[in-house]
Amino acid sequence: MKAVGIIVEYNPLHNGHLHHAQQARAESGADLVVAVMSGQFLQRGEPAFVDKWTRTQMALDAGIDLVIELPYIYATAQASDFAKGGVALLDAIGCESFCFGSEQGQIAPFLNSLQLLTEHAAEYQAFIHEAIQTGISYPKSLNNAYLALTGGQPGFADLTQPNNILGFHYLEAAQRLSSSIKPLTIQRIGANFHDPITVGLPIASATGIREAFFKGNSVEELSTYMPESSISSLKKAEKEYGKFGSWEQFYPLLRFTILREGPENLKLYAEVTEGIENLIYQSAKTADSFEIFMSLVKSKRYTRTRIQRMLTHIYTGFTWQTLHSFQLPSYIRLLGMSEIGKSYLNHKKKNISLPLISRAADLSDSMGKLDIHATTMYLQGMESVHLKKEFTTPPIYRG
Structure with missing residues (x-):
């Protein structure tokens, strides 16, 4: 069985995410889609809009076959470490390829950029250091250094775009891990990363959807931008918590x-x-x-x-x-699976290179305990009475 991997947050899962999952399966020719999904806190340094179990249900309902958790240390890290954790887990669970959405839409420019920065690594780092000393931000320093090397020539990825930046780091992570996993990309469609929602367009950014909700829109009023199953999951979460994370x-x-x-x-x-x-x-x-x-x-x-x-x-x-005590993921935490996902795990279990964990009680190392603690702090912030939910929620199964 062939698996394609994607790295996601689903905060919340919308029509653009559904398109990504479908295209990843189609472009790779895979039998199943594996999603590495952030837990309760996200890469932009935010509490999740809804908890990881709600988002796991959204993923399974949208056709994802396996959902595994990206540990806190990577889920809340800068792009390079976020990518390292995600790609390492997809590699460990046996994915033959991974697919990301990008503004670029083609993989060749990313491969060209990776080769350039690998061959000129020392020069690149010197440019970055010099830019930071002038007082500008780290992301801006990276971009200035990159432009200095490429000279604005065509054929390279545009690393001023947020999804392109993350995509580049996915390829970089695979290279550093000496992984044979094949990178694929699809054209990001619809709204840009931070765009507000646009009436009449079916694809909006997750940022736009959250902002619209916090400005007074109901879950039902945002149904244009999300699959019906996501709307259903959001309603259940709203009933349970009485609020959404922010x-x-x-x-x-x-x-x-x-x-x-x-x-x-x-x-x-x-x-x-x-x-x-x-x-x-x-x-x-x-x-x-x-x-x-x-x-x-x-x-x-x-x-x-x-x-x-x-x-x-x-x-x-x-x-x-x-x-500084962590390097690479030490386990694979299973959050949910379809029937195909279950079959894949049974077929591949002897070749999965990290322990596959389905119960929080088995997260015995420091990385796992950190994930449990992060969930406790998230539930406390949501004023939940179920602070032991991490231990009472099994992997979600969708047959």
Whole structure:
């Protein structure tokens, strides 16, 4: 059986995601689709809109055959580490290929860019270091260094586009892992990464869908942009929690944590650097909402995403020391499967290179315990009474 892998967040799963999954299967000729999905906190440094079990159900209903969890350390990391964790898990579970959506739409430019940056690695890093010293952000420094090497010539991937950037890091991760997994890409269609929803268009970004909801749209009013099964799952989640995940919802707990820790402790948390802990602390003293807080902290040097990742780590208690203790995923956490997915696991189980775990009780190492803790903190932020849900929820089966 041939498997194609995709790396996703499904926050929430919309029509563009459905198109991606269908095209990944078609382009690869695979028998099944495996999704590595972020858990309760996401790559942009945010609590998930709905919990990972709700999103697993969305994935299975949309035709995904296996859903496995991307551990917290990778799910909340910068693009290169996010990609490393995702590709490593797809490789470990035996996927022959992986497919990502991109603004580029063709794989050749990514291969050309990877070759260029591999051959000129020292020069590239020198450009980045020089740019950072001028005070501009890290993403901007990367782009300046890349443009200096390519000279704007055609034939290379446009790494100013968010999905292209992530796609490049997927290829880079596969190369560094010495993986034989084959990269594929499809053209991203419809809305761009951060676009608001557009009335009359069936494909919107997840960001646009969330923003529309928080501006007062009901779940039903957003049904144009999502499969019916996703709408059904969102309604169930809304009934269970009475709310959806956002930093505004989590802010009282985040603010309490910041003020309790103080600047000396804040600097111990992952990604908190260069004295920003003082600004974070002082801003929390003043701001009574998350958006006001962010307006006080955000600067040209730090993107909103980077600041939010700092805040995620502060909220969950994830330190620099813990971050540096991990290298690669140590297990595969199964969240859900179809009948085909179940057959695949039975067929491949002797060749899967990492332990396959279906119960939280078996997450005995430090990476697994961190995932359990992150879920507890997420459920606390959602004011759930079911703080043991991690231990009571089995993998979801869709026959």
